[in-house]
Amino acid sequence: MEVGDAKILVVEDERITAEDIKSGLEFAGYTVPAIVSSGEDAIKKAGELKPDLVLMDIKLKGEMDGIEAAGQIRVLYDIPVIYLTAYSDESTVQRAKITEPSGYILKERTGLIKKPFEESELHTAIEITLYRHRIEKDHDRLFSAMLGSINQGIIATDSDGKIKLMNEIAEVLVGWDESEVVGKDLRDFVRNFNELFPLREKASSSNEVEFRDIIITSKDGSEGTVHGKVALIKDENDEEEGFIITLNNPA
Secondary structure (H helix, E strand, O other): OOHHHOEEEEEOOOHHHHHHHHHHHHHOOOEOOOEEOEHHHHHHHHHHHOOOEEEEOOOOEOOOOHHHHHHHHHHHHOOOEEEEEOOOOHHHHHHHHHOOOOEEEEOOOOOOOOOHHHHHHHHHHHHHHHHHHHHHHHHHHHHHHHHHOOOOEEEEEEOOOEEEEEOHHHHHHHOOOHHHHOOOEHHHOEOOHHHHOOOHHHHHHHOEEEEEEEEEEOOOOOEEEEEEEEEEEEOOOOOEEEEEEEEOOOO
C-alpha cells in the first residue's frame, strides 16, 4: 500500500485540533475521508468507510469514550487504532492497553503536537502500523487457505476459550458460521464445556488430548455430538496462548 492509498479516520472532539491533524496527514500524503467527534460516530464511520487506520482521541463527545470505541472497532472491523491523546495517567493507559492499540502518542493539551520530532513520531507510527497490518492480513489469507485445504474441522481459541477462528468444515460440524462466533466464548455452544475444559493440566503434560462427545448446540437449538482432540498453543516463552480444537469430519 502506497502512502497516498492509506485512508485514516480522525476521531477528535476539538475541531481546531482535528483540522490540524487532518492538514498534517494530508500534507504527508494520506487521505482523511472524515473527522468525527464521538465514539458512536467513530464506530459508524469505521463501518461505512473501512479506513486503513483510525487516529483516536480518548476524551470524546457523547457517552462513549475513545477506548470503548476503539475496542468495538477492533472487534467489529479489525481496523488498527493509534491513540493520539493528552491523557497519560496510569488508569487510562491500562484501559487503553486492553484494546491492543498499534500506538499511543501524547499530544499537548493545548492542541496537536507541532514540533517536528513529534510529527515524525506520528508518521512513523502510522507507517509501521500500516505495514504490520498488511503483513498480518497476508498471513491471515494464507492461513485461511491452508485451513480450507484440511479435511478436518479446526477451531482456535485464546486461553480463556474465546474463539479466534473456525474453518469451513468446523462451521458445518458445529452449525455456526465463523462470523457469528469469533470473539464469543466456546461455552456459548459447547454444552459440556466444563467437562472438557479446562484442559490445561492434561494438555500441558501431553500437548494433545483426544476426547469424545463434544455436545454442540447449533444456532437453531438442536444438539449434536462431534469427536475430536485439543492441542495447547504456547508462545516463545512457553506461556499458554490458547487451544487448537480439531474436529473429526465424518465424511
